[in-house]
Amino acid sequence: ARGELHHARTHVGFVRFCSTRRYTYLDAVHSSRDFESARKFALMRIASRQNRGALAIIDLERGEYTNELGQRQKLIKKEEIIGHLIVQEAMIAANEALAQWCKTRGVRVCFRVHEGPRFESEEEKAHFDQFLRQSLSEKDENALELIDSICSNRLQPATYSTEPAPHWALKLPAYIHGTSPLRRVHDLISQMQIRAYLDNAALPLPWGDLSKLLATLDEQEEREQERARARFKKRDEKRFFQQLLEDKNLSNKQTRRAISYLLRQEDEQHKRVVLERVDEILEASR
Secondary structure, three states: OOOOHHHHHHHOOOOOOOOOOOOOOHHHHHHOOHHHHHHHHHHHHHHHHOOOOOOOEOOOOOOEEEOOOEEEEEEEOOOHHHHHHHHHHHHHHHHHHHHHHHHHHOOOOOOOEEEEEEOOOOOHHHHHHHHHHHHHHHHHHHHHHHHHHHHHHEEEEOOOEOOOOOOOOOOOOOOEOOOOOOOHHHHHHHHHHHHHHHOOOOOOHHHHHHHHHHHHHHHHHHHHHHHHHHHHHHHEEEEEEEHHHHOOOHHHHHHHHHHHHHHHOOOOHHHHHHHHHHHHHHHHOO
8 A cells, every 4th residue: 555565475487478559658648547557556656765765756747757866857748757657667666576586585686776875974864865755755845956956966876786785766775677678788687697596597697707797887888978978068069169159149157168168179270260259259248
């Protein structure tokens, strides 16, 4: 009734299933009768995490919700939010159940570990957790906005580990990624390990090999994120340069950004164009 899992009843085994229909996120709204139980399930699961003091916030009117790391997500089509929540909560529930099942049996999988926001002391972190729990129970919008701001600056990324450890954003003692083997290699590895355990076979990746593989995957993921940040930065600078050439007036903040942008340029011709434009803007503002 409180939306918590009965871990003693978790059963992991092999099944065959046949898909009889393909749904879209909007079907959760348009075919509401088909999704009535799923909708109740999703909202109940979110409420259960809020009761635990987890960073779980939803706004059905604006199409905003927090993901498993407590990061705020905003949908372009706000009507799709229920569909997204149903999928997310089913995934989180399955991964939570699998994590506890693997932890109890000592199965080495890709545990997802999240230490939460950085604070100077455990006492400060405990005060923050208490403030979060109170804000969620009282639905204090101003406090939740402050929490969102704090988390955006201090929230640490989640990591993978061969050992179960707490997941701060979900307020769980253990969590894994194991439901999406077609799009995430960590989920595929977890399923391979679980399947071997169920078959009473040797695990494909012993503890040492799994640790090395996770470290390698973390390095590759970090490099890919750096490449992505570089692409986005280059795109944003290109857009800013176009804006700089087209806008007649710039605010003080935009002017400072233009000067900073100017100092980073290596191309002399590009630098001269920006400098001339900044001079024009400064002259016009006198």
